[in-house]
Amino acid sequence: MRILKTAMAVLATTCLVASVASSAAAADKTTLRIQTHYAPETVSGKLAAQYIDDIQTMSNGMIEVEMFYSSSVVKSVETFDAAATGILDCDMTGGAYQTGKNPAFQFVGDIMGGYETPYQQLSWLYYGDGLEAAQKLYNKFDMELIGWWVYGQESLASSKPIRNADDFKDWKFRSPPGMETKIFEKLGAKPIVMDFTEIFTALESGIIDGADASGLSNNVGLGLYDIVKHANFPGFHSMPSDHLACNKAKFDAMPEYQQRIMKVAMESLALRTALTFEKKNAEAAAKLRAEGVTLYAWSPEDLQKFRDAAQATWPEFATTPEAKDLVEAHMAYLRQLGLAK
DSSP, X not given: OHHHHHXXXXXXXXXXXXXXXXXXXXXXXXXXXXXXXXXXXXXXXXXXXXXXXXXXXXXXXSEEEEEEOTTOXXXXXXXXXXXXXXXXXEEOSBGGGGTTTOGGGHHHHOOOSSOSSHHHHHHHHHHSSXXXXXXXXXHHTTEEEEEEEOOOOOOEEESSOOOSGGGGTTOEEEEOSSHHHHHHHHTTOEEEEOOXXXXXXXXXXXXXXXXXXXXXXXXXXXXXXXXXXXXXXXOOSOOOOEEEEEEHHHHHTSOHHHHHHHHHHHHHHHXXXXXXXXXXXXXXXXXXXXXXXXXXXXXXXXXXXHHHHHHHHHHHHOOSHHHHHHHHHHHHHHHHTTSOO
């Protein structure tokens, strides 16, 4: 009888421990709803899917993600607010969409006319005190910046030749909101702000002559060059820092190991993105040339015209303390890299 009682006590204790462990594991589990503007079939969409698989696997299923592609819940520009207010949990678009809140977001989204490679731009974030400055901005809006993934210089899509800066005169094109509209207006273009998801239809219907959408390979994935037959490569005008930014309260409530997994996995995504697009863009360029799409490589003189227009526009957006701080941080680092005087 004594042996039976002891066995029953041990069993009860084991069950209690198992129950506590199970409850603790359940308490550790984090479910995240994340939206990106990228379609799942694009190169960036596939890279985003790899990131989600990484964090779910490395957390042994303790991070569970419901992923929304192609801005299927809210418009691209509304993703940040949807995450901040709890409609979503995280925004996987980019900071430049939020310049209406504070122009400082331009300088964490796409400085334009600054860095030449994604490696330089990522280096500013992690080694140029950029992350600390950017985090202050995000936290002000109840969001946490998890990290960047930068695919490199974008290429334009156009129904007309874009051989040089002079070809931008009266060129109607889709532009994201923010500083880009001002820069291209200085070059004589007519930017039209519209959502990322509306580009294909606008090109097809002739509402616009061209579009600033993404990198060359992503543009191929979107089918833009099935409609228009002119592009520029290598790109020069825009190198967005796509971000992952999460509701700060949600992120702060996550166990520290899950937070670390998400941030380190973003560094992995950043490197994978930069390396992937070097290869994919070169492949896309060869494919497009073979299909009769004309690609234009701009001369150093025309590239300088764009940089001059871009750098003349930066002060117009450095109108808040946060924006001024970020511009100063970028300029200091650009000088260190020998990219600015």
